[in-house]
Amino acid sequence: MVCVTLMALIVTASCSTDRERLHRAAEKDYGYLQKGKYEKFVGEIAYADSMSEDYRAQMVDLVHEYAAALQQRHGAFTDIEAIGDTIDGDQAHVYLLLTFADSTSEEVGVPMVRVGEKWKMQ
Numbered sequence: 548m549v550c551v552t553l554m555a556l557i558v559t560a561s562c563s564t565d566r567e568r569l570h571r572a573a574e575k576d577y578g579y580l581q582k583g584k585y586e587k588f589v590g591e592i593a594y595a596d597s598m599s600e601d602y603r604a605q606m607v608d609l610v611h612e613y614a615a616a617l618q619q620r621h622g623a624f625t626d627i628e629a630i631g632d633t634i635d636g637d638q639a640h641v642y643l644l645l646t647f648a649d650s651t652s653e654e655v656g657v658p659m660v661r662v663g664e665k666w667k668m669q
Contacts, residue, residue, distance in 0.1 A: 570629035572666040573641035574656045581624040585610045593660050593667040615662025628655070637661040638669075 565638045572591075588597060589606045598606065600621040617624075626646040633640045646652045658669040 549614050557600060566632065566634065569634065569639055569641060569659060569666045573643055573659060573668075574627050574629055576657070576668055577624075577627045577643055577645070577655075580610065581627060583614070585614070591668050593662050593669055617647070617653075618647075618649075621651050621653070624648075637667065 574590045576588060579585070579591065585607045588610050589598075589603060591607070592598075595603070624645055625648055626644075628644045628646075629641055630644045631642040632644055639661075641657045643657060645650050645653050645655060657666060659666045660669045661667075
């Protein structure tokens with residue numbers, strides 16, 4: 548019985564650590580968006596290293612447009628908080644609550660994939 552309880556604690560601890568890493572990764576990625584660091588945001592996409600220069604530049608432009616549209620509607624981000632997730636093996640969805648200067652909030656789902664020991668956006 549002690550072994551079963553101990554194993555359950557170990558599995559729970561490792562899952563919560565992985566879940567925390569997942570949440571921190573998504574919050575960090577959207578923090579780049581918040582700070583206008585669009586190159587870094589795009590660099591956190593799982594396949595970023597295999598993007599051509601042209602495609603990467605297009606992605607940076609699209610991310611910049613997305614951030615500008617959010618800011619135009621609501622003002623700057625004031626807070627980013629992971630509020631939930633679904634994890635299925637090496638794939639996950641993190642749900643972030645973005646709070647803006649106009650006191651509104653928007654929930655976004657961020658698809659993530661585990662690459663080695665890190666979680667990256669998909």
